[in-house]
Amino acid sequence: MKKYKFLLLLSIVLLISSCALKPIISEYTFIKTDLENVDLDKLGNGTILIYNGADILHKMDNTARLNIWINKKALGQIRGREYVIVNLKKGEYEFKALHIDVVNMRSTHTVEIDENTKVIKIKPNLTSNKLTITNELPRKFEKYKYAEKK
Numbered sequence: 001m002k003k004y005k006f007l008l009l010l011s012i013v014l015l016i017s018s019c020a021l022k023p024i025i026s027e028y029t030f031i032k033t034d035l036e037n038v039d040l041d042k043l044g045n046g047t048i049l050i051y052n053g054a055d056i057l058h059k060m061d062n063t064a065r066l067n068i069w070i071n072k073k074a075l076g077q078i079r080g081r082e083y084v085i086v087n088l089k090k091g092e093y094e095f096k097a098l099h100i101d102v103v104n105m106r107s108t109h110t111v112e113i114d115e116n117t118k119v120i121k122i123k124p125n126l127t128s129n130k131l132t133i134t135n136e137l138p139r140k141f142e143k144y145k146y147a148e149k150k
Helices: 002-017 056-060
Strands: 047-052 066-070 073-078 082-087 091-101 103-113 119-124 129-133
Touching (some): 066 119, 091 129, 103 129
Parallel strands (some): 047 119
Antiparallel strands (some): 066 073, 091 103
């Protein structure tokens, strides 16, 4: 009976801790914009939109939050269906992403930013995180909101 109580307690702790990703404070200057003002033609030349492309499974269990660092400098936390716009100079960048899904899921991605880079999607998945340069706004972008600086 003690074994079952212990397993139940451990399960509850793991379930609660899966939602415990604390936001990090951004060291970047965000380009504040309203959703109506986001124009794909105005992005590029260093102005980059970064969004969290989490799917419904990660949003349901509240594990969609991503803490992101660019070249060891904190970008901040982006929740599901949130985006930020930042200025990045042309060059190579190291993106690190972290989300919690029972355990810490970390990933590192090398990204080459040039004048044509406009949109980057970072998405948590079952075993890590995936980063893709899409250069197109996500489907149903009108449902996305700007990630406030925390």
